[in-house]
Amino acid sequence: MLINRKEVEQIAVLAKLAVSESEIEAVTHSLGSVVEMINHISEVNTDAIKPMANPMDVVQRLRADKVTETSNKPQLLAMAPNADEDYYLVPTVVE
Amino acid sequence: MSKQKYETVIGLEIHTQLKTKSKLFAATDTTYGASPNSQVSFLEAAIPGQLPVFNEKVLRYAIRFGLAVGAKVIAKESRFDRKNYFYPDSPKGYQITQLHHPIVEHGSLTIEDANGNSKLIRINRAHIEEDAGKSIHTKYADYSGIDLNRCGTPLIEIVSEPDMSNAKEAVAYMKEIHSIVTHLGICDGNLQEGSFRCDANVSIRPVGQKELGTRTELKNINSFRFVEKAINLEVKRQIKRVEAGNKVVQETRLYDAEKHETRSMRSKEEANDYRYFPDPDLLPVVIDQAYIDNEKKYIPEFPAKKILRYLNEFDLTEDDAKAIAHDKNLSLFFDETVKLLKKATAKTCANRLLADVSSLAKSHNATVSDKIISAEQFSELLEAQATGIISHKIAKVILEQLWDSQLSVKEIIEKEGLAQVSDSGELEAIIEVLIKTNQNQFQEYKEGNMKMFNFFVGQVMKQTKGRANPAEVKLILEKL
Numbered sequence: 001m002l003i004n005r006k007e008v009e010q011i012a013v014l015a016k017l018a019v020s021e022s023e024i025e026a027v028t029h030s031l032g033s034v035v036e037m038i039n040h041i042s043e044v045n046t047d048a049i050k051p052m053a054n055p056m057d058v059v060q061r062l063r064a065d066k067v068t069e070t071s072n073k074p075q076l077l078a079m080a081p082n083a084d085e086d087y088y089l090v091p092t093v094v095e
Numbered sequence: 096m097s098k099q100k101y102e103t104v105i106g107l108e109i110h111t112q113l114k115t116k117s118k119l120f121a122a123t124d125t126t127y128g129a130s131p132n133s134q135v136s137f138l139e140a141a142i143p144g145q146l147p148v149f150n151e152k153v154l155r156y157a158i159r160f161g162l163a164v165g166a167k168v169i170a171k172e173s174r175f176d177r178k179n180y181f182y183p184d185s186p187k188g189y190q191i192t193q194l195h196h197p198i199v200e201h202g203s204l205t206i207e208d209a210n211g212n213s214k215l216i217r218i219n220r221a222h223i224e225e226d227a228g229k230s231i232h233t234k235y236a237d238y239s240g241i242d243l244n245r246c247g248t249p250l251i252e253i254v255s256e257p258d259m260s261n262a263k264e265a266v267a268y269m270k271e272i273h274s275i276v277t278h279l280g281i282c283d284g285n286l287q288e289g290s291f292r293c294d295a296n297v298s299i300r301p302v303g304q305k306e307l308g309t310r311t312e313l314k315n316i317n318s319f320r321f322v323e324k325a326i327n328l329e330v331k332r333q334i335k336r337v338e339a340g341n342k343v344v345q346e347t348r349l350y351d352a353e354k355h356e357t358r359s360m361r362s363k364e365e366a367n368d369y370r371y372f373p374d375p376d377l378l379p380v381v382i383d384q385a386y387i388d389n390e391k392k393y394i395p396e397f398p399a400k401k402i403l404r405y406l407n408e409f410d411l412t413e414d415d416a417k418a419i420a421h422d423k424n425l426s427l428f429f430d431e432t433v434k435l436l437k438k439a440t441a442k443t444c445a446n447r448l449l450a451d452v453s454s455l456a457k458s459h460n461a462t463v464s465d466k467i468i469s470a471e472q473f474s475e476l477l478e479a480q481a482t483g484i485i486s487h488k489i490a491k492v493i494l495e496q497l498w499d500s501q502l503s504v505k506e507i508i509e510k511e512g513l514a515q516v517s518d519s520g521e522l523e524a525i526i527e528v529l530i531k532t533n534q535n536q537f538q539e540y541k542e543g544n545m546k547m548f549n550f551f552v553g554q555v556m557k558q559t560k561g562r563a564n565p566a567e568v569k570l571i572l573e574k575l
Contacts, residue, residue, distance in 0.1 A: 014368055016181045016188075053174050053373045060378040065115050065152035068122040069136040076140045077132060086131040087240030090183040093230055 106257035119249035120147030131242040141187035156281040164202030184228035197222035206267040217256040262326035325350035409441035435474035439481035475504040
């Protein structure tokens with residue numbers, strides 16, 4: 001296996017995804033096959049190849065510093081599982 | 096005094112909020128203090144299908160910073176990476192930043208160390224990234240409230256090399272960066288509103304040891320004073336640990352100004368796996384040398400250069416030159432006023448600006464830079480005194496009236512009858528009356544009691560409400 005159960009659990013914690021006990025084995029297997037596919041790259045000689053950030057041969061377009069967006073406050077707040085008239089409400093996070 | 100056993104090594108990461116109208120990747124308003132969540136586009140709310148579009152102003156501001164600190168690298172090709180972490184004030188689950196190809200690398204600046212010598216502090220890099228929203232913990236009992244207005248506001252994070260050896264140097268460096276970004280006009284520098292924030296990496300090592308000790312990162316330091324306090328506290332804590340035979344643990348610590356302590360932020364440690372990767376939504380930012388050169392015209396005269404000019408051209412004292420040059424608005428006001436002067440000197444201007452105008456501003460809970468007095472008014476006032484129309488004392492009175500007034504100095508002098516009395520006839524008449532009513536004192540004066548000389552000068556001043564020309568009064572009295 002290219003990826004183990006513990007790693008899957010760790011990734012799930014970082015990604016805030018709930019992976020149930022019954023799913024773990026299947027997820028470990030399918031993630032493992034993704035890693036296997038990607039690993040083929042390490043077999044290829046890439047010495048003369050420039051790292052590529054994007055498959056398209058274009059560069060970033062720039063935007064003028066102007067405000068054109070208007071407030072979406074009511075629509076966005078309405079989409080949240082919990083909100084009052086001003087804030088999104090989430091379980092307490094305090095340092 | 097016992098020889099110091101440990102030396103301190105400090106590096107700073109300064110988050111500078113850029114003064115743009117719109118956000119880094121969306122055309123959303125960035126104005127501070129708006130009602131919660133009223134400045135949030137679908138992008139900042141992480142609604143699927145939104146794409147970031149890079150704000151050119153941010154690129155140009157970052158280049159200007161690079162030019163200002165003499166950066167060896169201003170990247171012709173820079174890129175964006177995703178830093179993945181989960182926190183409610185960042186809905187998309189990652190921050191867009193520049194890990195591998197930052198826009199600015201290898202700059203430097205100089206500060207003054209404890210012995211007054213200049214010391215070079217190297218800047219490792221300055222990269223572009225987005226700010227997060229804010230969590231409100233005090234308003235609700237069982238929840239945290241999230242305000243996404245700040246989410247996506249452009250920042251440059253300025254990372255120093257670990258070149259500072261004590262808290263004072265760290266403060267001097269932070270102040271120098273603050274001065275640079277505010278003089279450039281790329282950041283408003285407002286520490287209270289969080290536009291300029293600092294994290295400090297602090298470690299200690301036995302004197303003479305080459306390798307760096309284990310560092311801790313201090314977060315949440317929002318004033319120059321707190322940087323000094325937090326670092327000194329942390330150094331003490333680390334020494335105490337090491338002396339007790341313990342190791343310093345690499346961790347993030349929160350500075351608590353109220354409790355006067357630093358404490359571990361354990362939550363930060365758990366998630367310390369950011370899984371950086373190139374942001375597939377953004378393309379490489381490619382610019383040419385001409386583009387970089389074009390920004391050079393926006394680099395202003397910096398304080399160090401300005402101080403030299405003030406010393407050489409205007410003969411200001413070093414303290415005055417420094418005080419004016421380090422405050423951008425004050426120096427603009429000074430330069431503007433000096434241009435209008437004819438007889439009055441720049442030296443007097445500096446003097447009055449730092450003494451009279453500053454204390455007046457203070458009494459109004461304002462700063463000179465609020466521009467409640469115009470350079471025209473101020474220069475007129477200095478000229479009026481230089482040409483003998485008014486005394487310094489009256490100048491102060493007029494200054495107070497100029498505050499918040501559209502009147503010219505001339506208008507106030509006329510309206511209030513404040514012009515200096517130099518007319519010897521008028522002054523002689525006043526003195527004659529004084530002699531009559533104070534015959535004993537006059538006798539004593541004639542007998543050579545110089546105290547009485549001052550008594551008569553004082554009385555004339557009192558009668559003319561300070562408007563008498565003292566030189567003229569002296570002449571008349573001496574002739575008697």
